[in-house]
Amino acid sequence: MTAKxxxxxxxxxxxxxxxxxxxxVSFDLYPGEVLGIVGESGSGxxxxxxxxxxxxxxxxxxxxxxxxxxxxxxxxxxSESRQRLLQRTEWGIVHQHARDGLxxxxxxxxxxxxxxxxxxxRHYGDLRATAERWxxxxxxxxxxxxxxxxxxxxxxxxxLQIARNLVTHPRLVFMDEPAGGLDVSVQARLLxxxxxxxxxxxxxxxxxxxxxxxxxxxxxxxxxxxxGQVVETGLTDQVLDxxxxxxxxxxxxxxxxx
Amino acid sequence: MSADNIRxxxxxxxxxxxxxxxxxxxxxxxxxxxxxxxPFGGREMPMPYGWGTGGMQVTAAIIGxxxxxxxxxxxxxxxxxxxxxxxxxxxxxxVATTERTEEASLIQTRHRIPExxxxxxxxxxxxxPIPEPLRFIEPSEVETRKMHELEDYGVMHIKLYEDIAQFxxxxxxxxxxxxxxxxxxxxxxxxxxxxxxxMHQSPALQLFGAGREKRIYAIPPYTDVRSLDFEDxxxxxxxxxxxxxxxxxxxxxxxxxIMDDKGGHExxxxxxxYCRTRMAEQGEIA
Numbered sequence: 001m002t003a004k005x006x007x008x009x010x011x012x013x014x015x016x017x018x019x020x021x022x023x024x025v026s027f028d029l030y031p032g033e034v035l036g037i038v039g040e041s042g043s044g045x046x047x048x049x050x051x052x053x054x055x056x057x058x059x060x061x062x063x064x065x066x067x068x069x070x071x072x073x074x075x076x077x078x079s080e081s082r083q084r085l086l087q088r089t090e091w092g093i094v095h096q097h098a099r100d101g102l103x104x105x106x107x108x109x110x111x112x113x114x115x116x117x118x119x120x121x122r123h124y125g126d127l128r129a130t131a132e133r134w135x136x137x138x139x140x141x142x143x144x145x146x147x148x149x150x151x152x153x154x155x156x157x158x159x160l161q162i163a164r165n166l167v168t169h170p171r172l173v174f175m176d177e178p179a180g181g182l183d184v185s186v187q188a189r190l191l192x193x194x195x196x197x198x199x200x201x202x203x204x205x206x207x208x209x210x211x212x213x214x215x216x217x218x219x220x221x222x223x224x225x226x227x228g229q230v231v232e233t234g235l236t237d238q239v240l241d242x243x244x245x246x247x248x249x250x251x252x253x254x255x256x257x258x
Numbered sequence: 259m260s261a262d263n264i265r266x267x268x269x270x271x272x273x274x275x276x277x278x279x280x281x282x283x284x285x286x287x288x289x290x291x292x293x294x295x296x297p298f299g300g301r302e303m304p305m306p307y308g309w310g311t312g313g314m315q316v317t318a319a320i321i322g323x324x325x326x327x328x329x330x331x332x333x334x335x336x337x338x339x340x341x342x343x344x345x346x347x348x349x350x351x352x353v354a355t356t357e358r359t360e361e362a363s364l365i366q367t368r369h370r371i372p373e374x375x376x377x378x379x380x381x382x383x384x385x386x387p388i389p390e391p392l393r394f395i396e397p398s399e400v401e402t403r404k405m406h407e408l409e410d411y412g413v414m415h416i417k418l419y420e421d422i423a424q425f426x427x428x429x430x431x432x433x434x435x436x437x438x439x440x441x442x443x444x445x446x447x448x449x450x451x452x453x454x455x456x457m458h459q460s461p462a463l464q465l466f467g468a469g470r471e472k473r474i475y476a477i478p479p480y481t482d483v484r485s486l487d488f489e490d491x492x493x494x495x496x497x498x499x500x501x502x503x504x505x506x507x508x509x510x511x512x513x514x515x516i517m518d519d520k521g522g523h524e525x526x527x528x529x530x531x532y533c534r535t536r537m538a539e540q541g542e543i544a
C-alpha cells in the first residue's frame with residue numbers, strides 16, 4: 001500500500017438548505033481501503049457520494065484524486081469529458097436501484113460490454129468473452145447473457161450492475177446502498193460476492209449504507225453522518241463496539257438482534 | 259430571381275426571403291461542422307410532417323431559377339411523394355425538372371442515393387425523419403447533445419452488439435450510423451446501408467433536413483464517412499442472389515415486388531432512372 005491517498009476530500013459542502021445536504025466533510029481514502037458512510041435517511045450520505053463521484057459540484061471545498069498515472073487531479077477543475085472518462089474507466093458507480101445504473105433496454109452482455117465499447121474496444125468476440133467471464137464472476141447464469149435485465153430478479157440486476165462497473169478494472173468504486181431492497185439471503189450472497197471482489201481486485205470503495213451489518217462486513221473505516229455533519233469517524237470495529245457520539249450510540253443500540 | 263411561371267401570390271420557392279436566409283445560415287454552419295445537427299426555425303409546409311418537410315425547406319432555401327431539380331422517393335421518380343414534391347417546386351419556382359440523375363443540379367431524395375455516381379456540381383438533399391442517431395439508446399435530447407459534445411459514442415456500438423448477439427450478424431439494414439470526418443456520429447436518414455459507401459468522399463454536397471425535429475446537418479464534398487462496425491464483424495452492404503427482372507442489373511439496390519397471390523415475386527431496381535438508362539443502353543427502349 002502506498003502512503004499517498006487516492007482521494008483527498010477537504011471541507012466539502014453541498015447544502016440544499018440549512019441542515020439539508022452535507023457540510024464540511026474531510027477525509028482521505030487510501031488505495032485498497034473500504035470506507036463506509038453510515039447515517040439515517042436524509043443525513044446527506046448520498047449527496048456526499050454524488051459530490052465525491054463528480055456528479056454534483058459542491059458549494060465549497062475540494063476533492064483531489066490521484067489517477068493511475070500518479071497525477072493529482074482537482075476533480076471539479078477537470079473538464080466534463082475528463083470527469084466522464086474517469087467515471088467510466090478508473091471508477092465505478094453502483095446505484096442503489098439497479099435500474100438507475102443499467103440500460104434496461106439492452107441485454108445483460110451489452111450492459112457489461114458498454115464501458116469497454118465506450119473506451120474503444122471494437123472486437124465483438126473479445127467483448128463477448130469478457131462479458132461471459134464477468135457473468136461467471138458475479139455468479140450469473142451465462143445462459144442469461146442475451147436476456148434483458150428486465151427479466152432478471154432484483155439480486156441478479158444488482159450483480160449485473162456490479163459486473164458492468166468492474167469490467168474496466170476500476171481503482172475506486174462508489175456504492176450507494178448496494179444491498180438495499182434485497183431480501184436477507186440474497187443480501188448475504190451479494191455482500192459475500194462484494195467482499196471477495198474487493199479483496200481480489202484490491203479496490204478502494206466508498207460505500208454508503210444505513211445498514212450497520214453491511215458496514216461491519218465490508219468497511220474498514222466508518223464515517224457517521226447526521227443532519228449533513230460528520231459526527232464520528234474511526235475504524236469500523238472501534239466505532240461500532242465503542243461508539244462515542246450520542247447519535248452513534250443510538251444507531252448502534254437500535255440494531256435488532258434476532 | 260425570376261418571377262415568371264410562378265403561381266400567383268406566392269414567393270419564389272414558397273418560403274419568404276428571410277426564412278430562406280435563416281435556413282441558409284443554418285446550412286452554412288452545418289457545412290462548416292460536418293455531421294453536427296444545427297437547430298433551425300423550421301416552418302410549417304403545406305404538407306404533413308413525415309412527408310419531407312425538412313428536405314423541402316432545404317431545397318426551397320437553395321434552389322435557384324437556373325437549377326434543374328430531380329426528386330426521388332425510395333429511388334423512384336414516379337411515386338406519390340416524388341411526383342407531388344416535384345410538382346410543388348415546378349409550380350412555385352418554374353425551374354426545369356428532370357428524372358435523369360446526371361442532368362440534375364439539385365436532387366431531393368427520400369431514403370435512397372442514386373446509383374449513378376454524383377458529380378461536384380450536384381447537391382443531394384435528404385428528407386430526414388429522426389436526425390438523432392443516439393435517440394433509441396438515450397431518449398433525452400439534453401443527454402444526447404452532451405454525448406455528441408463529449409464524443410461519448412460507446413453506446414452506438416451497443417445496438418450493433420445486440421444485433422450480433424441476437425442474429426449472428428449486424429442486422430441493422432437502414433439508417434446505419436456513420437461517423438463523419440472522424441468526429442460526429444450521424445444518422446444518414448433511412449437510406450439502406452447499401453448506400454452508405456456512396457457518402458464517403460462523395461464529390462457532391464449532401465444536405466439533410468429534418469422538418470419535425472427542426473434540425474439541419476450536412477456532409478461537405480470529399481468528406482470521410484465511415485460506417486460503424488466491429489473488427490471481427492466488419493461493415494457489409496446487402497447482396498442479392500437475384501438480378502433486376504427488368505434490366506438485369508446485379509449491382510444496384512433491388513426492391514422485391516409481389517407478382518401474384520401465390521407467392522410469386524421478382525426483384526427490380528429501386529432506382530428507376532438507373533434501370534431505364536440501362537434499358538436504353540441495351541437498346542430496348544427508344
